[in-house]
Amino acid sequence: AGLAAAVLAACGACLVFGLLTGLGVAAQGVPLAGAFALGLGFSSTGWVFAGVGAVAAQLTWGASGARGLGIGALVLAFLLRAAGDGSPAGWLAWLSPIGWAHRLRPFAGEQWWVLAVGLFATGVLVAAAVGLSARRDLGAALLPARLGRSGAKASLRSPLALAWRLQRGTLLVWTVCLALVGLLMGGVAQNVAETMRDNRAVAEVLSRLGGGGAVTDAYLAGTMTLFGLAAAGYAVQAALKLRAEETAGRAEPVLATAAGRVGWALAHLTFAFFGSAFVLTVAGWATGLAYGSGSGLVPAALAQLPAVWVLAGLAASLIGVLPRFAAGAWGLLAGFLVLSLVGTALRWNDVVLGISPFQHIPRLPGGPFSTTPVLWLLLIAAAAVIGGLFALRRRDIPVG
Template structure:
């Protein structure tokens, strides 16, 4: 472990923008939820009504977990039921970014040639991810306590988020030892996260409650914030993280640098005719990512569509809640407002896919795989445009499938597909901005994730808290029609498409003029 803290400083130096951004954005979410709950359910009777409607609803329990009581804290903990999944995702991606991605790019070999131990890089990545998760949990606890909720429950809620992040930091460390590439490691890690969510959902909504104890997401709920905290559950997270890290160290010791424990499937001696173009190569590299994103969002769409059936009954006796939903989702009936808000969430998720697909350009360049391709008859513009086309068309497919799944669960068939596709112009703006960063400032291309986090904060927390329209208007998602129930207007759509196209064009022109690769 020699040199661990030197490498830890390097990790923190490289993530000096990303880590604070996601910590601040995720910390603001529970604060916004608390303000909305206090405004929508100002008395015990309204909170009890909410509890009676939702505590036994299988769809709501699958989505957010068990609801343990009708206090403000109970409703807050339940409303934050999906946050542990987000914390776990960020933690595992952070560890993979600083382990397998570094190894794939050849940078680990350079640092390993200095006076550092074999496992120092792995330890530094896990410490950074776990430290960020702990800081996030403490900030959530302190912030909620300052807003008047019981301190014990507030810190239990925050540390539950941290617990999930710790365990999936360990999952990311193990996944990084198994595959030859960072994309494969991310696939294994995200697969583990999905499995954990499904175990938690099955345990909370069915008779086999013990299944929740097999999931770190279930542990975050079983900590029971604001409902008689079980502090000993935190020990499960610490033990599981230590066990996973020890397993990752043992696995790392059994393989060569740059190798993997799972054997790579040998490729063909010659490429298929269908693979002899930059478009086909981009599709081959990115198809797995699109399939994973589509499957996960379609599953979420089924859950959200099922929840929509109960929204009208839940809001019938609570005009304050109906007003909150209408403010987030736009005017119109409460159910339409709920579905419109759901479409905005799916749009933000699709923007995450579009950013990842666009940043594949930078990943290929940094790993040295762009140069061999560009040494052929393939031009820079064709190479870059191929990946851009995958981001543009892939996000459209992603939203269409998600809208179809949501509509099927709600009972409206494909009628929600246009509502989902209405988010595309804002999604393309994020892809265009990511392309502009790759061309103009490739070292800061990852800042595209920060832009997405800012838009997420504005669209969710800012809207619920009624921030200034001038501030909310920074997010492109605020300029789209709220469908279903809203009125479609072509003018903002055209402006957003023009902005996306201009940003993408700037990125392509800058990419054509600069050196490749850029460190």
């Protein structure tokens, strides 16, 4: 029952995400079939990896082991897709769920039957997970767990090293996922642009979302905004790891050593700030690779960083000043997302839209670059972090 509920919840979430993606893209005036093919392609890929996760959960004892197997499956799928698209052996891409999403051909003569491939693979994986679940003992796993070390490595005896150990899985998952999305978005960019050129209403919406310029540039600029919002999600999650460690009682033993509060906090915030830069770099590179511009879209992706860092700084401030409401950082991100996407498309008041830091980011590629708003955003992010660290030094840390 627990396995079935988890799989249904994951597949349901993927379906909702795909439908919302289709609705969001269709709202820009593009053909409905192509919009929902794009969204359901995401859903289909998610369903397959939900099945992969179900199997991995039966094979391993802990979440970290299952996550490792899942990431390995993602990497393998990415390599198969890349090998299939970059060599005469195109059939290799059919071995990858990511390749199936591309074979749906959104905006280019949709092949709906490809969805059946994803559904069949998901069914096989879920059936395998059910069979494995019946073979293992409750609370055990089919693969034996490794014994841990009796003492920490020398390389783990610093706040930054410990933060890396705790944050690396999250960073890897976000990086791989955004790279895969970048490959898909970059791969369909030319087809989407060709479809939109004859539609003035769509061109106008893209101009608002992507900052004007050529249709292709506007589409890619809008894609970079989506990546910025996603990277902000990673930054918030990485920053909130501080609060998670605190509430779980694991921060107090660390702070009882020579590590100070500021050093401990900065170790985790390092990943919120520089990890988000890495995620955006990979996402921009993957999009450019699929689109055919190589690393040309990396600067456009990195232009989102000041807004991302504002979110990370606000999360740090909440942790220091209002720790019980630290999760409110997710609410801020959700609000900025609505303002940046829905509000922009519907032409909300500029004063209201200006609340979102993403409204002040240069729309690249194709748009003009202005230094002043970028510097203001960086200043706000720095002030938020400094304020959060100052408050963290002065407030109580729960013990045990």
